[in-house]
Amino acid sequence: MSMYGDIVWVSGSPFLRCLHMPLLKKLFRSANVSVWEYIQSLDESACMETAVELLHSYIKKRESPVNLIGHDIGGTIALIFARQYPEYVKSLILLSVAAQPARTWHIHYYQQRQIYSQNQGEALSNTLHHIFRDNFPCHRDNLHNLMDKFYQDLENIPLMHSLFKIEKLPTGGVPMPLLICGGQIDMILPYPELNEWEKWLKPGDIIWQCPQGSHFFHHFHSQIVSEQISRFLEMQPINIIKKDIVST
Secondary structure (H helix, E strand, O other): OOOOOOOEEOOOOOOOHHHHHHHHHHHOOOOOEEEEEEEOOOOOOOOOOHHHHHHHHHHHOOOOOEEEEEOOHHHHHHHHHHHHHHEEEEEEEOOOOOOOOOOHHHHHHHHHHHHHHOOOOHHHHHHHHHHHHHOOOOOOOHHHHHHHHHHHHHHHHOOOOOOOOOOOOOOOOOOOOOEEEEEOOOOOOOHHHHHHHHHOOOOOOOEEOOOOOOHHHHHHHHHHHHHHHHHHHOOOOOOOOOOHHHHO
């Protein structure tokens, strides 16, 4: 067993998996890490409650509380789960998650379409330039493949964002230890919005910014992000097996 206890990476969809892998590979070296991904079926409506319950069905089989980690919409799912089922969560680590947890990168896309009357391709291209600040994780010849992955992610999220309505979720903190990570030059989640978490932090909770990091800072700076996560987990008590939390 890892000295940190089990880690569950919560993903909002499988389509951006390649952007999370550099950090996951670092975490795999020193911890027991499993990956949970939300996949929305074709006939399923966007619903955060469904995503949280699916995550609950997965985690409730564990013998002891887990450390939850999630980025953007994955972090939003992890946050809502941690509030509803705190007995299953040892600690919570959120990457690029706003204090208003529904404020994911997808809102930026819809705002481009609303404010500038852009079509889907124009809005998504402009959004990707803001997300990566022109430092794309691929050769420019493969940019259309990256756009396709983000478009699929846009279609998969368990939030009801649209051109006509931007969904909001309850704000607030969590009872377990909390690490909030953001990018220093993130145009999607700038520091003033990240800093709104301050009003809900407990003693021991941390807000950390990755130097020169954009919205997917954990992809480009996986080493220092993994070190920050490891330091945070080392501060937590040794995991104790609690079989009584398993549902029967």
